[in-house]
Amino acid sequence: MPSSKPSNLPPHQRLWRRLGALLWLGVVVRLLVGGLFLTAGFSKLLLPHAEVVALIQQYTVLPERLTPWIAAGLPWIEIVSGTALLIGFYTTPAALLIAAQLSAFSLLMLAVLVKGVPIEDCGCFGHLGWRETPLQVLIRDVMMLVLLIPVLARQRDVFAVDAWGGNERVENRA
Amino acid sequence: MEQALQRFEGQVQLVYYPFVLNPTSDVATQAALCAGEQGKFWEFHHMLYARQATWRLLSDPLPRLMEFANDLQLDTTALTRCVKSGRMRQLLEADKAYGRSLQVQSTPTLFINSQRVVGAQSEADLVRTIRRELARAQQQTQ
Amino acid sequence: MAKKSKARRRVAASQNRQSSATPQRWRQKMLIGMTLLVLAIALGVGIRYWQQSRIPPRLQGAIENHYTRGVAGAPVVVKEFSDYT
Numbered sequence: 001m002p003s004s005k006p007s008n009l010p011p012h013q014r015l016w017r018r019l020g021a022l023l024w025l026g027v028v029v030r031l032l033v034g035g036l037f038l039t040a041g042f043s044k045l046l047l048p049h050a051e052v053v054a055l056i057q058q059y060t061v062l063p064e065r066l067t068p069w070i071a072a073g074l075p076w077i078e079i080v081s082g083t084a085l086l087i088g089f090y091t092t093p094a095a096l097l098i099a100a101q102l103s104a105f106s107l108l109m110l111a112v113l114v115k116g117v118p119i120e121d122c123g124c125f126g127h128l129g130w131r132e133t134p135l136q137v138l139i140r141d142v143m144m145l146v147l148l149i150p151v152l153a154r155q156r157d158v159f160a161v162d163a164w165g166g167n168e169r170v171e172n173r174a
Numbered sequence: 175m176e177q178a179l180q181r182f183e184g185q186v187q188l189v190y191y192p193f194v195l196n197p198t199s200d201v202a203t204q205a206a207l208c209a210g211e212q213g214k215f216w217e218f219h220h221m222l223y224a225r226q227a228t229w230r231l232l233s234d235p236l237p238r239l240m241e242f243a244n245d246l247q248l249d250t251t252a253l254t255r256c257v258k259s260g261r262m263r264q265l266l267e268a269d270k271a272y273g274r275s276l277q278v279q280s281t282p283t284l285f286i287n288s289q290r291v292v293g294a295q296s297e298a299d300l301v302r303t304i305r306r307e308l309a310r311a312q313q314q315t316q
Numbered sequence: 317m318a319k320k321s322k323a324r325r326r327v328a329a330s331q332n333r334q335s336s337a338t339p340q341r342w343r344q345k346m347l348i349g350m351t352l353l354v355l356a357i358a359l360g361v362g363i364r365y366w367q368q369s370r371i372p373p374r375l376q377g378a379i380e381n382h383y384t385r386g387v388a389g390a391p392v393v394v395k396e397f398s399d400y401t
Contacts, residue, residue: 038356045363048277048371054292076360083356089349127279161352164345175396179386186394187386189379193397202400215383222400230401265381273397275374277367285395288372304392311391 017153026154029147030085036144037082037098043126044075055123061111077101085151088160095151102141102148109138175284178300185308190219191269193281198235201257203266205239208256212248221246287311 009017044052052071056062062070081101084094105124112119112134121131132140157163179186192203202222209218221242222229229235236257240250256262276285284291284300287307291300375395379388 042360042363045360046367047279048290048292048367050283050290050292051277051279054280057293076357079356079360080353083353084349087349087352089345089353161345161349164341164348175394182392184387185390186392187379187384187388187390188394188396190383190385191395191397193399195399196401199399199401206400210383216385219383226400269382269397272374272378276371276397278397281397281399283397285375285393287392288375290371304394307392315391 023154023157025147026150026157027159029151030088030091030157030160033098033144033148033151034082034084034086034094037078037101038086039082039128040125041075041078041082043128044071044078046128047126052123052126055126058117058119058123059108059112060117061108061115088157088162091160091162092152095148099145099148099152102145106138106141106145109134109141113138175300177297178304181301182304182308186304191273192266193270193273193278193283194266195281198230198232200266201235202229202239204257204260204262205236205243205253207262207265208253209243209246209248211256212252214246214248217246218242218248 047055049068049071052075053067056067056071057064077097078101081094081097084090085098109122117134119134122134122137124130124132124137175188179188192207194200194203206215206218206222209215222239225242229238232238236254240254243250243253273283280292282292282294284295286300286303287310289303289307291303379393
């Protein structure tokens with residue numbers, strides 16, 4: 001079955017394919033974003049649970065009853081999604097889960113900035129000494145969202161665990 | 175915490191550890207400990223919280239704190255001498271190191287037996303935690 | 317006729333090899349991926365356990381030379397770390 005030539009594709013699909021062709025960018029983004037989320041998850045596990053609850057409560061825009069649950073679950077979600085993206089295992093679902101987290105964090109930072117809640121340190125990386133203001137977090141998270149696009153377009157690269165699965169086209173050509 | 179202590183009289187002991195976060199509170203804490211040498215630590219402690227708005231943003235709170243000392247009929251000369259000598263600093267540093275060893279990062283942090291509670295809590299939440307710990311302690315003694 | 321059936325046999329053999337190879341590669345991928353994920357989670361569990369186990373022994377004692385309220389030896393001891401600001 002002949003593969004569709006790029007010139008036959010509609011413009012948005014051509015752009016998507018071009019973005020996915022940036023192999024090196026996808027790999028770097030996968031390692032960077034996955035590594036960041038993994039670090040964020042572990043840094044929260046290094047803190048006592050009550051400290052993480054207090055860090056989340058400082059945002060004041062989240063319902064207080066939810067904060068213990070978020071504090072309990074968030075580190076694990078970060079670790080699982082970060083690891084999966086870092087190693088390229090189920091890359092697309094991992095990238096989508098990370099994109100969802102980044103979107104949620106960005107909305108939270110926006111709400112905090114609009115409400116004028118005074119936060120000196122977002123606590124995104126526990127107390128590893130990496131302090132960020134809500135504005136810095138918002139900029140960083142939006143940038144990471146944009147950087148995830150080539151990863152989502154590519155879906156897998158040869159350095160990913162996903163590449164071990166192979167696909168029919170590759171098998172047929174062999 | 176005061177109400178909780180009254181409610182559970184005889185069953186709860188409160189131990190205070192200063193965990194200084196800035197130079198202003200460093201001076202205030204030393205003043206409180208020096209007031210303790212004159213037998214009025216808790217009175218000074220409560221006054222610092224009650225009048226917090228009047229001194230916490232001052233770069234040099236000592237003159238204002240001496241006014242508090244005057245109100246409590248403390249020897250302000252001795253108090254000033256005590257604070258300026260820095261005698262209490264060793265105690266503060268030891269308590270801060272102890273807090274850091276327990277991974278205390280922000281204040282207030284309470285350890286109700288081994289239950290960590292971070293940030294200002296409502297009386298209801300404190301009472302609930304104390305009650306739970308009392309029940310646990312009773313189970314262990316049975 | 318013989319050539320055609322030979323060609324058909326070749327295609328069938330190739331398809332059989334693919335259908336047995338793909339699940340094997342997929343199993344390898346799952347094994348590697350899940351192993352790494354489980355390792356990361358296990359490391360997280362270890363870190364959490366290590367972090368929690370350090371605290372209770374350090375909470376014992378350290379009461380003398382500190383200002384206290386209430387009864388000494390009470391069943392519940394509240395250690396308060398505060399800053400006046």
